[in-house]
Amino acid sequence: MGIMSTRINPSILTADFANLEHELGRISSADLVHVDVMDNHFVPNLTFGPTMVNRLQQVSPIPLDVHLMIDDADRWAPGYAETGAFSVTFHAEAASDPVALARRLRQIGSRAGIALKPGTYIEPYLELLPEFDQILIMTVEPGFGGQSFMTDMMPKLRRTADAVAASGLDIWLQVDGGVSLDTIGIAAENGANTFVAGSAVFNVGEPEEQIVALRAAAASSAHQH
């Protein structure tokens, strides 16, 4: 189907970790699969590392959107780009030189993403927009699926969307955490175009049907603005 302008990226954090190849087959109509890498240091949870991401890359029917919730991103993120991941997003709080790291990721061949925890301001990064292909505004504290969407992140999302629009650059604006049929509309209204959803895809009925419904809800809200 290819990647659309309203992108739905299911998070496999909520999938069955014992059957991930099967789970990937259940979301083949999504745009990308969001792969949460957690190191139990940057966040108080642990998932998997580059060996697993490399294997997921081999069996996934759709490209990988890797979200690194790990310390020392400067050291570790390039290895994830080397798996062939479509995009690699590292946290601003975990990188000592975000520009050098983003350039390295692009040089390897991945899109470069930067993620911000809820308490991190976007402003220092707005002057660096050309360095990034994607900005992830976290709408929960990173670490766990199933948390409530933080509506108070919408002003930050709006400021980011306005800056991206003013730049004329094709930078994807992603939200992650608590995205559901109830919350995707307000995120789209505030300028998000790339939506990560774990529970709302895997824990509510058939994943493929949820992807269609989420995409429709996002698109109809985005068109109102």
Ligand SMILES: O=C(CO)[C@H](O)[C@H](O)COP(=O)(O)O
């Ligand atoms: O990055 C994450 C947590 O840090 C997950 O991608 C996110 O929380 C998805 O889960 P849900 O849609 O259930 O909130």
